[in-house]
Amino acid sequence: MTRKLRYALVGCGRIAPNHVAAARKNADTLTFAAICDTVPAHMEQVLAQLPERERAQIARYTDYRQMLAEVHPDLVAIATESGKHAEIGLAVIAAGANLIIEKPLALSMKDAHALVDAARAQGVKLCACHQNRFNKSIRKIRSAVEESRFGRMLHGAAHVRWNRGPDYYEQAPWRGTWAQDGGALMNQCIHNIDLLRWMMGDDVTEVVAYTDNLCHDYIETEDLGMALVRFGNGAYGIIEGTTNIFPHNLEETLYLFGESGTVKAGGKSVNVIEEWDFRDGRGDPATIKMEYGENPPNVYGFGHTPLYADVAQAILTNREPYVNGEAGLRALELVLAIYQSAATHAPVRLPLDACATTDFYGRFGR
Numbered sequence: 001m002t003r004k005l006r007y008a009l010v011g012c013g014r015i016a017p018n019h020v021a022a023a024r025k026n027a028d029t030l031t032f033a034a035i036c037d038t039v040p041a042h043m044e045q046v047l048a049q050l051p052e053r054e055r056a057q058i059a060r061y062t063d064y065r066q067m068l069a070e071v072h073p074d075l076v077a078i079a080t081e082s083g084k085h086a087e088i089g090l091a092v093i094a095a096g097a098n099l100i101i102e103k104p105l106a107l108s109m110k111d112a113h114a115l116v117d118a119a120r121a122q123g124v125k126l127c128a129c130h131q132n133r134f135n136k137s138i139r140k141i142r143s144a145v146e147e148s149r150f151g152r153m154l155h156g157a158a159h160v161r162w163n164r165g166p167d168y169y170e171q172a173p174w175r176g177t178w179a180q181d182g183g184a185l186m187n188q189c190i191h192n193i194d195l196l197r198w199m200m201g202d203d204v205t206e207v208v209a210y211t212d213n214l215c216h217d218y219i220e221t222e223d224l225g226m227a228l229v230r231f232g233n234g235a236y237g238i239i240e241g242t243t244n245i246f247p248h249n250l251e252e253t254l255y256l257f258g259e260s261g262t263v264k265a266g267g268k269s270v271n272v273i274e275e276w277d278f279r280d281g282r283g284d285p286a287t288i289k290m291e292y293g294e295n296p297p298n299v300y301g302f303g304h305t306p307l308y309a310d311v312a313q314a315i316l317t318n319r320e321p322y323v324n325g326e327a328g329l330r331a332l333e334l335v336l337a338i339y340q341s342a343a344t345h346a347p348v349r350l351p352l353d354a355c356a357t358t359d360f361y362g363r364f365g366r
Contacts, residue, residue: 005312008034008073008097010064010088011080012042013172015102015300019077020046022304029312034071036061064088068095075315077129078102081172082187083180086111089126093118098125098315100307103190104335105328107182108356112332116325127311127321128328130194131303134310137265137273138195140292141256145199149278150258153231157238158196160189161250162299164243169219176219178357183221185211185335186357189241192270194331195254196229196237203232204334204350211342213364215244220366221357227338239338249299267293269301 007023007030009016023030035058037043047055061067068076068091076092077100078085086106092099093115105128106112119126132138144150164184174180181187197204209227216223223244229237253274254265264275272293276285296302307323314321336355341348343360 003316004031005029005074005315006031006033006071008036008067008071008076010036010067010076010078011102012037012039012046013079013081016046016079017049018300018304019079019100020049022308023077024050025305026308026312029316030075030308032058033073034059034061034067036064036067038062065091068092068097073097075099075311081174081180082182083107083174086115089115090118093122093124093126096122096124098311100127100129100311101328102129103194103328104182104186104332105325106332107180107186107358109329109333109336109352109354110356112329116329119325125311125314125321126325127307127314128323128325128331129304129307130191130323130327130331131307132191132195132269132301133198133323134303134306135269135271135301136292136294137267137271140273140288141199141263141265144261144263144278145256149261149280149282150256151260151279152258153200153233153235154257154259155236155238156196156200156257157253157255158189158192158240159251159253160184160192160241161245161252162188162243163245163248163250164188164216164223166218169216176216176221178220178361178363181221182335182357183211183213183219183225184223184243185225185239185241185338186221188243189225189239190331190335192241192252192254193239193334194327195270196239197330197334198327199254199256200231200235200237201233202330204229204337205232206230206350207334207337207341207348209239209338209341211339211363213366217366220361220364222342222364225338225342227341229334252299268296269299271296271301
């Protein structure tokens, strides 16, 4: 019988219920051993979805270091404010535990590299929580990329057209700050930015961008970002991300254009295939759209559960997670390159050696 991994969650904010649900749905490989948050009431709110008997078996902590020392978890998920991901992640790795870090992996290239290097040195698994890679639609599109059905990639586009108002930022004062969050691109759009880079070949050579704060004068960071990306294979990417759409979330879309194929994914979190056209004519587009479409209740989609299953198997079989730390580092690098290009009004070449969100204090006069 396969041994179960002791699982712990650090951070009980907006996304925490998705992590709890994913861990419980993987109960064949995970035992929910502990939960940690600096505010005890937040833990109880997150655990309220569980049966009373199950809640009673989960240890509560307000200090993650004490939790690590006493529980000795095999797997820890970090779902705190983004600015604390690196500090907590490095402590988890030092304790010998594997970890899942909510996006973004960190808020600086220095911290992201430190996490990746420490996990490798310690021999533990590091997963960046880009759960949309597990969407049925995205897995199908990725298979077409890996089979070279697009031919030469020409260009792709990632659009996130959402709405975030005062209530969202009042719920958690760290949101929209350079020290703990970043803006629309880092928080809301990084999942789709990750998908665009991944699908287009990962190797980015240059970025030209604009960012601005047009409607949110109560936050420090951008609510609009637009970028043109050049990939090493000669293809181009277009990124548009905003939280200014009236009156509510409109769409998240991913377009891929190749010499021999065109695909569009859309829906709440690119969970549906809206266009599917390949020169080779394999597969009925209508059937593929129907079979690989999902209708999630919110923008978080259904990806956390398969991501957790993959990480558990990666630990148990000693392989890399499907979305490893390097993937999270690359997504972070592209967002930071956009920030740097917009701030300097100049193209930015990659790789990006040193950059952090805190480099942009006062960018919009706040």
